[in-house]
Amino acid sequence: EHVHLISAISHNPVLESEETIANGVEKICGSMGKVDEGSKRAVYNVVFVTAEAFPYSKTGGLGDVCGSLPIALASRGHRVMVVSPRYLSGDSSNERYANAVQMERRAKIYCFGGEQEVVYFHEYRAGVDWVFVDHLSYHRPGNPYGDTNGAFGDNQFRFTLLCYAACEAPLLLPLGGYTYGEKCMFLANDWHAGLVPVLLAAKYRPHGVYRDARCAIVIHNIAHQGVEPAATYENFGLPPEWYKALEWVFPTWARTHALDPGEAVNVLKSAIVVADRIVAVSQGYSWEITTPEGGYGLHELLKCRDIVLTGITNGIDDNEWNPSTDKHIACNYSIDSLPGKVKCKMALQKELGLPVRPDCPLIGFIGRLDYQKGVDILLSAVPDIMQEDVQLVMLGSGERQYEDWMRHLECIYRDKYRGWVGFNVPISHRITAGCDILIMPSRFEPCGLNQLYAMRYGSVPVVHNTGGLRDTVQSFNPYARGEEEEGTGWAFSPLERESLIEALGMAMGTYKQYKGSWERLMKRGMGRDCSWDSAAAQYEQVFEWAFIDPPYAG
Numbered sequence: 001e002h003v004h005l006i007s008a009i010s011h012n013p014v015l016e017s018e019e020t021i022a023n024g025v026e027k028i029c030g031s032m033g034k035v036d037e038g039s040k041r042a043v044y045n046v047v048f049v050t051a052e053a054f055p056y057s058k059t060g061g062l063g064d065v066c067g068s069l070p071i072a073l074a075s076r077g078h079r080v081m082v083v084s085p086r087y088l089s090g091d092s093s094n095e096r097y098a099n100a101v102q103m104e105r106r107a108k109i110y111c112f113g114g115e116q117e118v119v120y121f122h123e124y125r126a127g128v129d130w131v132f133v134d135h136l137s138y139h140r141p142g143n144p145y146g147d148t149n150g151a152f153g154d155n156q157f158r159f160t161l162l163c164y165a166a167c168e169a170p171l172l173l174p175l176g177g178y179t180y181g182e183k184c185m186f187l188a189n190d191w192h193a194g195l196v197p198v199l200l201a202a203k204y205r206p207h208g209v210y211r212d213a214r215c216a217i218v219i220h221n222i223a224h225q226g227v228e229p230a231a232t233y234e235n236f237g238l239p240p241e242w243y244k245a246l247e248w249v250f251p252t253w254a255r256t257h258a259l260d261p262g263e264a265v266n267v268l269k270s271a272i273v274v275a276d277r278i279v280a281v282s283q284g285y286s287w288e289i290t291t292p293e294g295g296y297g298l299h300e301l302l303k304c305r306d307i308v309l310t311g312i313t314n315g316i317d318d319n320e321w322n323p324s325t326d327k328h329i330a331c332n333y334s335i336d337s338l339p340g341k342v343k344c345k346m347a348l349q350k351e352l353g354l355p356v357r358p359d360c361p362l363i364g365f366i367g368r369l370d371y372q373k374g375v376d377i378l379l380s381a382v383p384d385i386m387q388e389d390v391q392l393v394m395l396g397s398g399e400r401q402y403e404d405w406m407r408h409l410e411c412i413y414r415d416k417y418r419g420w421v422g423f424n425v426p427i428s429h430r431i432t433a434g435c436d437i438l439i440m441p442s443r444f445e446p447c448g449l450n451q452l453y454a455m456r457y458g459s460v461p462v463v464h465n466t467g468g469l470r471d472t473v474q475s476f477n478p479y480a481r482g483e484e485e486e487g488t489g490w491a492f493s494p495l496e497r498e499s500l501i502e503a504l505g506m507a508m509g510t511y512k513q514y515k516g517s518w519e520r521l522m523k524r525g526m527g528r529d530c531s532w533d534s535a536a537a538q539y540e541q542v543f544e545w546a547f548i549d550p551p552y553a554g
Helices: 004-011 018-027 060-077 091-096 154-172 195-209 232-236 239-247 269-273 283-288 299-304 339-352 374-386 401-411 425-433 448-456 467-472 497-513 515-526 532-548
Strands: 045-049 079-085 100-113 114-125 128-134 185-189 214-220 227-229 247-249 263-265 277-280 309-311 362-366 393-395 417-421 437-440 461-465 477-481 482-487 490-492
Touching: 018 309, 045 060, 045 154, 060 128, 060 185, 060 515, 060 532, 079 154, 100 154, 100 490, 114 154, 114 448, 128 154, 154 195, 154 232, 185 195, 195 214, 195 239, 195 374, 214 393, 214 532, 227 232, 232 239, 232 263, 239 247, 239 263, 239 269, 263 269, 269 299, 277 283, 277 532, 283 309, 283 467, 339 393, 339 425, 362 374, 362 425, 374 393, 374 401, 374 497, 393 425, 401 417, 425 448, 437 448, 437 497, 448 467, 448 515, 461 467, 461 497, 461 515, 482 515, 490 497, 497 515
Parallel strands: 045 079, 045 185, 079 128, 185 214, 214 277, 277 309, 362 393, 362 437, 393 417, 437 461, 461 490
Antiparallel strands: 100 114, 114 128, 227 263, 247 263, 477 482
16 A cells, blocks of 8 residues: 655654654644644644645635635644645646646555656645645546636546545645645545545554544535446546445436446545435535435435535625625725715626616626526516516626527627626626625535625525525515515526516616615625635534544444
């Protein structure tokens, strides 16, 4: 077995004596049970394993979470490492890693029938050790998972390397002079990191390594599970007896032909089986994934392990998304001074070539153009929405049919509709600040961040009543407690064109006819605590629970 713990200690020039080791452990390598006297909280060595982390890489919410939650945990006294691939897709991508320094130590990984060598790069930023795994398979045009031709055919290989490299990093890398050591709390994010708990149990603990470590799998989107043909099991470099942990059999209706046995390996399934704790990115989603409709075939397994399943709603980066300091918007404003929001709206209308009308309700949409986001429902409702005195702005990229549909609508409704095909961070900020209503008709949404950004900026969300959207958006009720209002938006159900039009109609009617109620709606959303600090405290509870029980033994 390829384990570097002994060599990591014996070849580390910093760890030259027992006294130095003891001092290092005392100063930095605190583990479960070490208490921060100031806050009376246990301090952990936390290792995030993720396919993306903002600002280095991002395609969606996973990048945002793994770019912000580590910083929040570090600010609470934990020692935090994030392990992610070093993607190089062109000249501009190199700039993202400009401050990352190549480490002397390398890891040799045995998988896919041979030996692979990976190089580590390190940047210490915002109290977090950002570790990037470098290999030729991460150097190609496109996003982390594919290009214009679809998903990369070697993703199983690329993310198997990531998992092995992440398991080696705490043992090998003297970050700040000392390795993280064995007593770590691993957070494996989605299927890309799903092999981490399996490797800990199958490759390390049998040899006495990582016996005091724990691992949680964080599910951001259960629809993606890392399923490949059963014959690829040998690629993982795991003992034969561990096949059952990854074994997956498709139901009869999903097989390609009558003689197809439907046998496959499922990386996310193995993580759910082996992980010490399971975290879903909202309370609503933690329930949905235990249902046949939301579990994508894993609902029965998750029901069996629901005692270790927790839902924690994501937070947002208050520094990145703050209307009082945002450099991307035309005018800064706050909950105590709202006139700047109207100026942002007028500036957005002017930038996009729409008639500058501050009293006309402006609806915004930001997201991927695909089936999950319910774009087909929204676009089918556009002709009815355009009958009203309203403006609609959409930003996103994805399936070509929806991109073409957006371009077509812009030709038809020149004074009411604008569609921006692609993704642009400054424009997303300006739409969030400038729109009055943000629409999110997602078929399923594990957590969702855009509705949180919208509320932070005083834009009222109208969302489908599902997953994290249900958890975070409370429907407006003007008579909740006598004469007192409550709610931060509108959540509609079922996901149908008529329901969406009705919810938007109520929102636009409130905006036009009840200005006082609308301003109170805005302020309730802006005053909501969406910080990562609250979520970080809940993750600390998960860490504590994980260390109460012994680790998975096989």
